[in-house]
Amino acid sequence: MRGVGGGFMVDPVVIEHLAEALCGVSAVLFTFIATFSRSEKAELVVQNIIFTTLILAAVVMWWLYLSEGTLWGSNYLPLPLSVVCIVLAISARMNIKGENVSFGANPHSIRRREEE
Secondary structure, eight states, X not given: OBXXXXXXXXXXXXXXXXXXHHHHHHHHHHHTHHHHTTSHHHHHHHHHHHHHHHHHHHHHHHHHHHTTOOBTTBSSTHHHHHHHHHHHHHHHXXXXXXXXXXXXXXXXXXXXXXXX
């Protein structure tokens, strides 16, 4: 089947399943990042995989939107979720290694101060 401009058209359902698969892979890897962080090399590889799959998911969701497909029955969801994927991809590249980034009160340090 040929689409506009002579290119091949892809069924929006296939694009939807691709977006769901990319998001699912990213979610599973994000869940187990602490396990991979035991080795710096493994953690870096997994961070790169998460980053890549989330960026691809964002691109696929735009493709889904442009092909007038739906994500979970909604034609509105692909665009906001693509932005969420980009934000998560950026956060996946951050390697804070236990640094205090919140600068808030730490319950453990409060207890130690009270004991002193």
